Amino acid sequence: MTVATRILVVLLIIALGGVLLYTMFTIGAIVALFLLSLLFAFILAPAVNAVERLHIPRTPAVLIVFTLFFGGLAFLVSIIAPFILSEIMHLQEIVSVGQMRRAVRDIEVFITRRLSFFGVRRLTLAPKVEEWVGVALDNVVNIASGVVGLVLFVVMLLISTFFLLKDARSLKKSLVRMMPNGFFETSLTILYKIERAIGDYLRGILLDAASIAVITTFALWLIDLPYYFLVGLFAGFANLVPYLGPPTAAVVAAFISIVDTGRFDQVPLIAFVFIVIRLFDDAVVQPLTISRSVRQHPLVIIFVLLIGGQLFGIIGMLFAVPVVGVIRVLGTEILAGVSASRSSPSP
Amino acid sequence: MSETGEGAEPMSEAFLWKNVTRKEGRKNVMDILRGVPLFESLGSRYLRYIERVLHRRTYMEGEPVFRAGDRGFALYIIETGEIAILDGKTGKEITHLREGDFFGELALVSEQPRDATAVALKESHLYGMGRADFLDIVETHPRLGVLVLVNLARVIAERLQQASIQLKRLTETGETDRGE
Known part of the structure; x- marks a missing residue:
């Protein structure tokens, strides 16, 4: 391979990488769903292999692990979710009644006193913090209350995780098949x-x-x-x-x-x-x-x-x-x- | 069905069902595996686990499967075709392998570079099993892993014994020549 060809190959790889990164960025939500499915597949794979070791075929093994894991997870969420939501609601109330604004002002005073030798006189933290916290809490509540979107996301997640687990071996084989000898x-x-x-x-x-x-x-x-x-x-x-x-x-x-x-x-x-x-x-x-x-x-x-x-x-x-x-x-x-x-x- | 080494079959009922109900070539893979000393004494269930991790590869005439000095990561079983094993230094043919034979088995247990080159003498279909897949089997099916490892140890021991006999013969011949 000549130097010119090598440079061309490197440039081509960089260009392809750039296109791939840009494409991934534009379809970020789908990539995130895929990555999350991959995450669950990686977590559950050893459990599925362990069930398979009991001479249970792959598909029933995946179903057994799925039922136990996601059933357990749903049970856990159903117990702790109301508790967490009530804590979040309570925090939202604190934000809305101005308790947080007062606290942030106290923090501002605390910081400016200690950093006065740097010439720091005034920080306008309160409106910024209030906005960040408000948005963060709203997002959590919106995710939890956007039932249709959440259900759709969970269903898609379950389906893709199931197939990633069930067909992991054949997917790997297909990938290897594409490789030159x-x-x-x-x-x-x-x-x-x-x-x-x-x-x-x-x-x-x-x-x-x-x-x-x-x-x-x-x-x-x-x-x-x-x-x-x-x-x-x-x-x-x-x-x-x-x-x-x-x-x-x-x-x-x-x-x-x-x-x-x-x-x-x-x-x-x-x-x-x-x-x-x-x-x-x-x-x-x-x-x-x-x-x-x-x-x-x-x-x-x-x-x-x-x-x-x-x-x-x-x-x-x-x-x-x-x-x-x-x-x-x-x-x-x-x-x-x-x-x-x-x-x-x-x- | 030429892909699996079988001749053309008439369009009988059995032929139709064979294609509908069974994975193409499965019987042949199992038959080939049964004939490989590494998988001797394994039941059908274990052989199916082995079959699952095999990768079928096609090599054209003159195409190297691996070269001396390459890092070895896989064992190969010949489904159809012929493979020549050549000395890494001289390029002289050491042996000639045919259908059902296997080679490169040391790669299952060692990452040492290959000391010989394997070349397809005509279009050949091989089943490759990677060390990674083998280690996976050892981990997930320890009993099967142990059986294969014992067979592998036996194969290596037999080859060592043969090499030792040959070395002894060569030494004796050399001494006789010097004596004359």
């Missing part, structure tokens, strides 16, 4: 490693998030934080986004405490609780749940999280890290293949 063995290995990297990471991070949600809820209940259940749940979800999520959850917890009590007394305690949970997560929970092989450099993670979030929101942030893992697997395998073919003796 020269790439057959490499494609098998790449697919296996990608499946492993994504599956291990997603299962690990979800288990980690669930553990953190439970631990945080319990810890916040111990320090008597108002809306401890809502904040604990939020902390669990926020934990899905490495590095950026946990501090966000701490800020939300402190903010809710200030708004509800009108004082700053609980803030140091909240900060302490979140620092302890963070350390416990790093030292105990994550080593047990997330495989070391899928971990990346923090700087890489932060940048890909921002890109993923910009493109597909929270789902994009969740998949950003495994996508980097996939790119790493592809790069490593292709480079290893190229160097092996260069060093191979000619018969």
Whole structure:
């Protein structure tokens, strides 16, 4: 391959990547649905394999796991959803009666006093925060009350997850069939490693998030934080986004405490609780749940999280890290293949 | 049906039902698998698990299946056609494999580069099984995995024994030549 051809190939790959990224951005909602189905398929695949090991065919195995998992999930949601909704409604009331505006002004005063040496005299945080919180709470209530849209989304999600689980093997075979003979063995290995990297990471991070949600809820209940259940749940979800999520959850917890009590007394305690949970997560929970092989450099993670979030929101942030893992697997395998073919003796 | 190595069949009732009720070529795959020493003593249920992870590939005359020095990731079973195994250094033919034979089995347990080249001598249909799929079987069906691993160990042991006998013969011949 000449230098000119190589440059042409690289330019073509970059152009194709750009077109693909643009297309994905324009059909973001569908991509998000697909990614969510993929997420559930990765979570449930080991359970389906375990049922299949009992000599039950694949389709009934998927149905059994589906019934147990989504039935359990629906049961859990039916129990906790009214509780969460009432907490959200209560928060909305606080926002509307101006309690939050007062708290934000207090925070403003607190910050300007401490940052006066920087020349900070006046912050206009109140209207901005009020708008953000109002929009966020409205969105949560709208999602929950938009029954038709929600049902349609859930049905689509269930159908696509079902087929992804049932036909995973044949989909993989079809993909391999398209590969030229020269790439057959490499494609098998790449697919296996990608499946492993994504599956291990997603299962690990979800288990980690669930553990953190439970631990945080319990810890916040111990320090008597108002809306401890809502904040604990939020902390669990926020934990899905490495590095950026946990501090966000701490800020939300402190903010809710200030708004509800009108004082700053609980803030140091909240900060302490979140620092302890963070350390416990790093030292105990994550080593047990997330495989070391899928971990990346923090700087890489932060940048890909921002890109993923910009493109597909929270789902994009969740998949950003495994996508980097996939790119790493592809790069490593292709480079290893190229160097092996260069060093191979000619018969 | 030439794809599966069978001759043309008349349009009988059996022929029609065969195409409606059964996956094309399934019987042949199972028959071929039964003849492979690696899958010896496996029941039909286990053979079906193996069949599920096989990838059917077609190689044209003169097309290499793999080259010496390539990283090995798959075992191949010949459905139809002929494959020559060539020495990685000299290019001399080591062996000639036909329908039902298998090669590249070391790739199931080792990532070492291939030490020989495999080339199709005529249009050949092969079933490839990747190490990844094999490891998946070991993980999801441990009993089946152990049976295949034991058979694989036996095949490798037999080949080692043969290599050792040949080496001994060569050494003896060399000593005799020097003595003369």
